[in-house]
Amino acid sequence: MTMRIMALILTILLALGEGFAPQSFSRQLVVAPVIQARFTSRYATPSKGYDDKNVDLDAESSENAPDENQYVSEDIRFRTEASAFAQASLVGITAGYSVGAFKLSIDALRRFTYDSPLLDHGSQLLLLPLIPAAGGLVVGILSLFGGFPPGLRGTVVSVDEQAASDAFEVNRRRIDFLRKALAAICTLGTGCSLGPEGPSVEIGMAMGTNIFRFPSKGKAINERRDRSRLLLACGAAAGVSAGFNAPIAGVFFALEIVQGAFRAGLGKQETVATATPGNMSAILISSVLAALTAKTVLGDHAVFELSAYTLPTPFSELPLYLMLGAVSGIVAFVFSEAAKISKKLFDGELGPGGLRRVARNLPNPAKPMIGGLFCGIVGLAFPQILFFGYETLNGLLANSSLPLTLTLSLLAVKIITTAVSAGSGLVGGTFAPSLFLGGMVGASFHNIMARFFQIIAIPGGEMLTAAGSPIFQLADVPAYAMVGSASVLAALFRAPLTASLLLFELTRDYDVIVPLMASAGVGSLVSDAVEKKFQQQPRDEDSVSWGDLSDEADEKETFS
Secondary structure, rough: OOOHHHHHHHHHHHHHHHHHHEEEEEHHHHHHHHHHHHHHHOOOOOOOOOOOOOOOHHHHHHHOOOOHHHHHHHHHHHHHHHHHHHHHHHHHHHHHHHHHHHHHHHHHHHHHHHHHHHHOOHHHHHOOOOHHHHHHHHHHHHHHHOOOOOHHHHHHHHHHHOOOOOOOHHHHHHHHHHHHHHHHHHHHHHHOOEEEEHHHHHHHHHHHHHHHHOOOOOOOOOHHHHHHHHHHHHHHHHHHHHOOHHHHHHHHHHHHHHHHHHHOOOOOOOOOOOEEEHHHHHHHHHOOOOHHHHHHHOOOEEEEEEOOOOOOHHHHHHHHHHHHHHHHHHHHHHHHHHHHHHHHHHHHOOOHHHHHHHHHHOOOOHHHHHHHHHHHHHHHOOOOHHHOHHHHHHHOOOOOOOOHHHHHHHHHHHHHHHHHHHHHOOOOHHHHHHHHHHHHHHHHHHHHHHHHHHOOHHHHEEOOOOOOOOOEEOOOOOHHHHHHHHHHHHHHHHHHHHHHHHHHHHHHHOOHHHHHHHHHHHHHHHHHHHHHHOOOOHHOOOOOOHHOOOOOOOOOOOOO
């Protein structure tokens, strides 16, 4: 038994070295199964009934032992899984610390710009629009050094090419990745209408695809491709997990969106199955470690803070939640179309002739500054649309009802400012904007239903039986805000399970999970149906439907 343990430890050490040691060292791994076979054959305790004086243990064990080729095959598989597991762990840890540092940098820039004494002395009207414009100016300057790396869809599309890239190309991508992260900090820290979780996912994927590249010399192309895809999925899960403090949603994001794209054949190489039990374990550990390490940097941060609310008759209200899901799907489609229109306007492909000429002649580095200035000007009238919008959402979740006119206005303004921000070349994601839009849709839907029930003489939207127990009672605003947020997110990303579990982890409320999942499913279906009817482009080639406004379908270099 001792010799077996020693052989196993040696095998594990050599397997871990395969992923990170020089290639010459990894060649020693073929010795491990032979060592293990020798140990077990020479030093194993004889069975009862054998006379160790008359029996040749070497001959007996050689007859009964499995073929050494079988040991080699099993050991190679074990070494491959152990190496992937170790690399996934490192991707999760580094992604957690990186996302934590990224968010702290955004918060530091936000305090530096918006806590300035100058804004407290009556000059807010003049200076406030200039802060997002300054952030856009820095983004434009950073773009002078080259285009930014692709976003979510572009990274998934190019992962197979990256698996075969040389060291020079890898180093160049790392520098570009750092420039993009700095551009995202300048965009989000100055209040532009985008979110930090999209860049957090990109940070995680960059850790998987650019930082921890396993030695490719001598590896088959399928093996390099599969490992790159696995580490990309691990990085995506780690980014969502660290960005939202939601490890379960991170795992489902990797399985539902990233690996779903591989199964759909989005990559340029022939696709292979990637959701094996070993890969699932690697994605899981990467997501968990990312959440734990992010907590050490950010603390046990809660994105949403839910107060007490009532959900007395969820089954009777289910038709309303399904209607809310359908509305959310339409809102997600409108948001997607607005982003495309904004991008075409800034590229000079849409609009009157004079506007097209101006947009085409406008230097690309100046466009992010225009997007930031637009956000700043609109923020004077609607400060809720600046930054991520979580403060407004938390107000709704605290059962603070907003007027219907305000929620509808914020819905329209947020769609426009987010589309302009992304179309102009500012760097950020759409997780937070989609949650904000969904919250406004849910609150508006609740207010409309409350007025409708008042008109038909059902005060408070409550119907009682003869015994006085409610058979139908309209839930409070937080329930509809949560359901709306999950539905818009699900419709935009085509990920109802990820959206449902994300809202569950963020709010830690189980009561609303059933109507939330039903509404998210309907929202995703309605968005799919509307896009198939009005769009010529297949949705898998539509970057906006990924919640990624930066990547064009033809994969040309654009701002993100």
